Amino acid sequence: MQTKNYTRITATAIIFGVGLILSIILAKRYTKPIEEVVQAAKSVALGNLDHDIRTERRDEIGDLAKSFNYMVGKLKEERVLEERLRKAEHLAGIGQFSMSIAHEIRNPLNFISLSIDHIRKKYEPSDEGEKEHFNSLILNIKNEIQRVSQFAQSFLEHSRPFELNLKKMDAERLIEEVLELVRVKAEKDNIAIIKELEMVPEIYLDPGFIKTCLYNIILNSFQSMPDGGKVTIRTWVADENLSISVQDTGQGISAEKLSKVFDPFYTTKNGGLGLGLALTKRIVEEHRGRLEVKSIEGKGSSVTIFLPVNKGK
Ligand SMILES: Nc1ncnc2c1ncn2[C@@H]1O[C@H](COP(=O)(O)OP(=O)(O)OP(=O)(O)O)[C@@H](O)[C@H]1O
């Protein structure tokens, strides 16, 4: 009787033990992976779409993990599409805004141009030396008015800003023309302009637009040196690209801000629009070129335009 009882207890203990081991194995095999899926779902619900469940299983839990990963993948795609849509809407808004600016700019420019003609006729100095200087200043003003006016016109006509009018041009001449415009400001702001221009080939570019780019970049350099400094302009050719760089000894840009300088309407200036570099980048890219900004905070910045030498036309 006692032996029977003993056998029964042992059998019960063995069954209980096997049961326990089985439930541990089952828990490990099924409960834990399900828990993982639950955790992943919670993390996705909090907005983290980088959660991927890794499993080699081919059973229902494997299927569940695969479906989960598929769902997260679709959510990721949707998020990218949403972001693109948001950007497109933003740009469409900028487009409309810019159209109205272009419209408002074009009309007064015609009036200014006529007034300049009047001033030229009425106030031309009689002294030969002074006359030459006077006429060259007037010509610069007229050229600039025409450039901005054409820009606004092309904007309004094509409802896209960059209808390029390519011409074979000498970069040095273009740089000289821009420097002519900024020389007076450089003197006033105590800024030395240094030119290190290599002999570079003529390339196809839109002179008006590239002048706008150089002007924007040089003006930024001036604005970064309120107490004066040095701007060095270099040209060279490498890897089938003509490069024009403008380096300054100004405040520089922190690494964090550097990633934003091409964003439309990003500005750190009182009264800045934050459009100079965004516009410059667009124009350079329309020329199938590239714009690069390098900077060390507190030391200065250099902005380089790379334009393809052969692919302009
Ligand atoms: N040479 C530079 N040195 C220091 N910061 C610069 C330089 N060039 C650009 N930046 C930074 O990049 C920002 C964006 O420049 P961007 O030319 O696009 O706009 P902005 O000069 O602020 O306004 P605007 O539309 O009048 O040009 C500037 O506000 C400035 O913070």
Ligand SMILES: [Mg+2]
């Ligand atoms: Mg600017």
